[in-house]
Amino acid sequence: MTNININVIRKSYPAIGEAGQHLAIENLKFDVQQGEFVCLVGPSGCGKTTLLNIIADLDNSYEGEIILQSTQALYPKIGYVFQNPRLLPWRTVRENIELVLEQHNQTAMLDELLAMMQLTQIQNYYPERLSLGMSRRVAIVRAFAVNPDLLLMDEPFVSIDAPTARQVRTLLLELWQNRPHSVLFVTHDLREAIALADRLIFLSSPPMQVVSEITVPLARTERTERQIEEFRQQLLDDYPTIQKLL
Amino acid sequence: MRALSALPNGVLSTLSIILFIGLWQLLALAIDAPMLPSPVKVVEALWADILSGELPFHLGVTLLRLIVSFIIAMLIGCAIGIVLGRNKPLNALFDHWLIIFLNIPALVTMILCYVWFGLTESAAILAVVINKIPNVIVTVREGTRALDQDLLEMAKCFHFSKQKTLKHVIWPQLHPYLMAATRSGLALIWKIILVVELLGRSNGMGYQLNLYFQLFDVANILAYTIAFISVVQLFEVFILKPLDRANSRWRR
Numbered sequence: 140m141t142n143i144n145i146n147v148i149r150k151s152y153p154a155i156g157e158a159g160q161h162l163a164i165e166n167l168k169f170d171v172q173q174g175e176f177v178c179l180v181g182p183s184g185c186g187k188t189t190l191l192n193i194i195a196d197l198d199n200s201y202e203g204e205i206i207l208q209s210t211q212a213l214y215p216k217i218g219y220v221f222q223n224p225r226l227l228p229w230r231t232v233r234e235n236i237e238l239v240l241e242q243h244n245q246t247a248m249l250d251e252l253l254a255m256m257q258l259t260q261i262q263n264y265y266p267e268r269l270s271l272g273m274s275r276r277v278a279i280v281r282a283f284a285v286n287p288d289l290l291l292m293d294e295p296f297v298s299i300d301a302p303t304a305r306q307v308r309t310l311l312l313e314l315w316q317n318r319p320h321s322v323l324f325v326t327h328d329l330r331e332a333i334a335l336a337d338r339l340i341f342l343s344s345p346p347m348q349v350v351s352e353i354t355v356p357l358a359r360t361e362r363t364e365r366q367i368e369e370f371r372q373q374l375l376d377d378y379p380t381i382q383k384l385l
Numbered sequence: 386m387r388a389l390s391a392l393p394n395g396v397l398s399t400l401s402i403i404l405f406i407g408l409w410q411l412l413a414l415a416i417d418a419p420m421l422p423s424p425v426k427v428v429e430a431l432w433a434d435i436l437s438g439e440l441p442f443h444l445g446v447t448l449l450r451l452i453v454s455f456i457i458a459m460l461i462g463c464a465i466g467i468v469l470g471r472n473k474p475l476n477a478l479f480d481h482w483l484i485i486f487l488n489i490p491a492l493v494t495m496i497l498c499y500v501w502f503g504l505t506e507s508a509a510i511l512a513v514v515i516n517k518i519p520n521v522i523v524t525v526r527e528g529t530r531a532l533d534q535d536l537l538e539m540a541k542c543f544h545f546s547k548q549k550t551l552k553h554v555i556w557p558q559l560h561p562y563l564m565a566a567t568r569s570g571l572a573l574i575w576k577i578i579l580v581v582e583l584l585g586r587s588n589g590m591g592y593q594l595n596l597y598f599q600l601f602d603v604a605n606i607l608a609y610t611i612a613f614i615s616v617v618q619l620f621e622v623f624i625l626k627p628l629d630r631a632n633s634r635w636r637r
Binding site (some may be wrong): 157192195196197217218223225227228229230231238266267281285329 | 489535536538539541542543545549553554557632635
């Protein structure tokens with residue numbers, strides 16, 4: 140079991156030149172349960188990436204605490220799908236994924252993951268030969284390969300065309316249902332969030348705070364485009380404040 | 386021009402060398418003086434020097450000095466370059482030192498090393514190393530500053546060990562800079578080492594060139610030059626180019 144308690148009291152960026160100090164996050168508090176898929180929805184530049192970097196321990200200049208409690212491991216593992224795929228250009232697709240593995244006897248698991256994301260054919264390609272959609276799929280497999288207690292995803296489908304994004308979203312959900320992990324998925328696309336999440340957390344403009352938390356009542360099998368659109372409309376009617384965040 | 390561009394690169398290079406030697410031969414025939422011997426005479430002198438064992442010995446001595454000083458300079462230069470590239474306060478502290486060492490004339494370092502430590506082998510190598518290190522530091526420091534922070538963050542996030550980060554994330558990014566430092570380093574060391582030998586050693590290419598200079602023996606000076614250029618080319622073809630190819634096979 141892994142529970143994540145997030146409590147960021149204050150995160151600010153120091154003044155540079157004429158730009159004054161920037162208060163990015165203030166009194167942000169929420170929890171993520173074991174196996175829960177949570178989407179963080181907020182406007183561009185509101186500090187979502189900053190929050191993920193804090194959770195991933197890439198940024199520790201903040202006040203507050205992030206608690207990752209795991210009953211299985213002393214140090215819970217985190218998988219991170221960055222906004223740009225961040226693959227090593229001088230390693231092949233397969234080598235990029237193998238590098239993050241702690242043991243080298245995980246060939247079968249890796250083969251299965253590559254097959255699920257339809258990457259088997261291109262596993263020996265160098266990243267420069269991949270399209271953005273393919274690179275993002277590799278980055279997703281890399282994050283899943285470490286078998287993380289918590290998976291962080293930072294707008295992984297931004298700037299890829301809608302049909303490719305839809306296909307990768309479906310593959311992601313299959314992968315996640317096959318290997319359930321707690322997921323924190325950042326997006327500013329409400330339709331995408333409804334399609335994926337168990338729970339939506341709406342975040343404000345800086346200083347970022349939680350505006351509202353809404354559980355998605357639809358079973359995953361019911362999430363057709365029509366259902367998603369209806370639920371989105373209902374949300375916007377019920378919570379007018381959300382409109383300003385999108 | 387169109388006919389030339391249709392030829393393969395190898396043929397073009399060979400044609401260019403033949404053209405160069407042809408021009409040299411013509412010039413030598415026109416001048417007809419010992420100051421500019423013909424290519425044939427130079428090759429004869431080269432062959433005689435090889436057979437007598439003189440050229441291989443002196444070339445070997447110079448090569449040994451080159452390899453030792455190159456390795457020392459690259460190791461120390463890389464280590465300092467990486468540290469300065471990653472650490473802003475240290476870089477600010479030592480930046481002026483670096484500029485001073487970069488601008489000390491090579492001849493001054495050589496003379497000082499010989500004056501302070503005597504006409505010894507270690508003084509000769511030290512003089513070469515001191516001349517080379519600042520160049521390596523500057524190149525590697527720039528490479529380290531240009532490291533992709535996104536990839537370093539990725540390595541941290543996925544808990545890469547320091548060794549793994551160095552081997553798979555940092556080293557491949559530094560490779561072009563190291564190759565630049567190697568190429569410019571070899572060229573620089575070649576030039577410095579001959580002067581070091583000329584000033585204070587009793588063997589090596591520099592010593593021999595000085596000897597032939599005093600005898601006004603241009604054929605032998607050119608013979609040694611050809612041997613010298615051939616070795617540099619062998620370095621390029623058999624060591625540097627394969628290294629380049631191996632490390633850039635991922636590029637489109």
